[in-house]
Amino acid sequence: MQAKARSVSVRWDERIEWMRVMWLAFAGMLLLLAQTVAVQARGESLAPLAEKISPAVVNITTSTLIESQAGPQGIVPEGSPFEDFFREFQDRNGDDDDAPRRSNALGSGFVISEDGFIVTNNHVIAEADEILVEFFPGDGQPKQELVAKVIGTDEKTDIALLKVEASGPLKYVTFGDSDVARVGDWVIAMGNPLGQGFSVSAGIVSARNRELSGSYDDYIQTDAAINRGNSGGPLFNMDGEVIGVNTAILSPNGGSIGIGFSMASNVVVKVVDQLREFGETRRGWLGVRIQDVTPDMAEAMGLEKPGGALISDVPEGPAKEAGLKAGDVITSFDGVEVEDTRGLVRQVGETEVGKSVRVIVHRDGGTQTVLVTLGRREDAERADSGEQEREEAPVDEDADILGLTISPLTDTLREDLGLDADAEGLVISDVDQASEAYAKGLRAGDLITEAGQQKVETIGDLEERMEESREAGRKSLLLLVRRGGDPRFVALSLEE
Structure with a gap:
């Protein structure tokens, strides 16, 4: 019995040892795998990419001559009894308000062809009398500065195309497809932030298809550091292609807080092509x-x-x-x-x-x-000469419908509201501030010209359109409303 017990004990010890060896081997494999992942996660340095594309990035300095006005402008009102006092003070301090002065601004840009076409922001060069382009020297080369001329600008996308005449072919970069950029992709911003000279910052695409203020906006949002002076500079993907033009930042203090915007390259390319061919856009x-x-x-x-x-x-x-x-x-x-x-x-x-x-x-x-x-x-x-804003005028109350006080349009109301003699519709003379109509922006003086996509000229017409919509099982009535000649549709609920 004792011999049998020893035999079982030996076999159990061997099994434990075997399991320990296997666990050590497994742990070693996990460690090796973790080290491999860590190496891959660190990635390679961005230096080779930066060295490759930096010769095409430029600093832009603009100079504008400002005609100064005589007198202590902006200090005291014209004609003020203190005007002479402040003028004498400025004279004693050597201030010559009558002399024109030069204002300088800084920005960035990038070369898109070997014959010297350069892209930047329109606001960088707007109203400039002189534009100087400074090229990144690199490899110990001396600084090169060339005068640029404006080929064309587009205020709607804030893009400008410049041209310089160089002694030889220039290093340039190409545009990439901004539509394939994904949130989370790595990007590099290059430019001249705060006038400090050539600078590189890295980050990721934070968001896509951002809209700021224009009809043609398509901005890439990035956390790569963008500051004043970076305007007009390129935003690169990891293939060294330009996928955006750095244009704006969102910041409470004027510096980068990690919310920058670059106009997408697929918008920029179309604008640049037209500026290059026609000197203007043709939309x-x-x-x-x-x-x-x-x-x-x-x-x-x-x-x-x-x-x-x-x-x-x-x-x-x-x-x-x-x-x-x-x-x-x-x-x-x-x-x-x-x-x-x-x-x-x-x-x-x-x-x-x-x-x-x-x-x-x-x-x-x-x-x-x-x-x-x-x-x-x-x-x-x-x-388009534009239309004049017309003042809203009160009219006599006639009927209360859908939170609106409505009156038929008369010649007197046409004259009061500045409407054409042949204008037709119903005038809103008052709006209940607790109503849906008020919440959707309807105001006194607005003119209702259609209801249910049919013309209305009388209160009866409007009531008939409401009844037709209810019979059709619809819960809302679509109104076409004009204010100062500017039309818009508004849907109001028919449910009481």
Whole structure:
């Protein structure tokens, strides 16, 4: 029995030893794997990439001559009894207000061709009398400075194209496809921050498709450090391609807090190509006023879901000639589905002037296809003289409907509101501030011209449209409202 017990004990000890060896081997493999992952996670240095693309990045210095005005401007009001006192004070201190002075500004840019075309921001060179481009020396080479001339600018995307004449071919960089950039991808920003000279910062793509203020905005948000002076500089991907032009920052103190914006390269390329060929932009123009389709508007018009761009007005232009109408919802433009007004504006602007495109619209419960030959937006903007703001005028109360006090349009009201003699509709004389109508922006003096996508001239017309909508099972009524001639659609609930 004792011999048998010893035999079992030996076998058990051998099994424990075998398990210990296996666990050590497994732990070693885990350690090796962790070290491999750590090495890969650290990645390689960005120095080789920076050295490769930096010769194409430039510093830009602009100089502007400012004509000074006589007198202590901005210190005391003109004609003030203290004006002579402050003038004498400035004279004693050697200030010559009558002498013009020069103002300098700094920015960045990058070379896009060996013959000297350079991209930067429009605000960097706007109103400049002289533009100097400083090239990154590198490899111990002496600093090179060249005078640049402006080929063309585009205020809407804040892009400018410059040209320098060099003694030989210049190092340049190419544009990449900004649409394939993903949130989390590594990027490099280069430029001249705060006038400190050539500088590199790294970060990631923080967000895509940011909109700041313009109709054609498509910004890449990044946490790569961007400061004043970086404007106009390139944002590179890890292949050394430009996927953005550093344009703006969001900051409470004027310095980088990790929220910077670069105009996407796929927008910039189209602008640069036009500036290079024509010296100006040539954007397509459809000739409609549009607004987004909200859920309540979609319900009021019988649409399955919100989407597309609702036409609120069709002035003289390509759309009117082709037969598009106010109340049409554009669902497709040139074969591309329209998601909202922003997308449509960008797509139209990027389409060739003079091209005939198919526009699919939702109208009267069905779809129609209209062929439109695009005009040029810049020509339309130059021809548009603008409209004067008109003051709202009170009118006599007539009927209370949907939180609105409404009056039929009379000649007296037309004159009071500055409307054309042939203007038709119903005037809003008052709005209940607790109503949905007030929350959606309707105000006294607004003119209702359509309800349920049909013209209204009397209170009876409006009540009839409301009843028709209820009978059709709709919960909202779509109104076309004009203020100072500017139209927009508003959907108001019919439920009491």
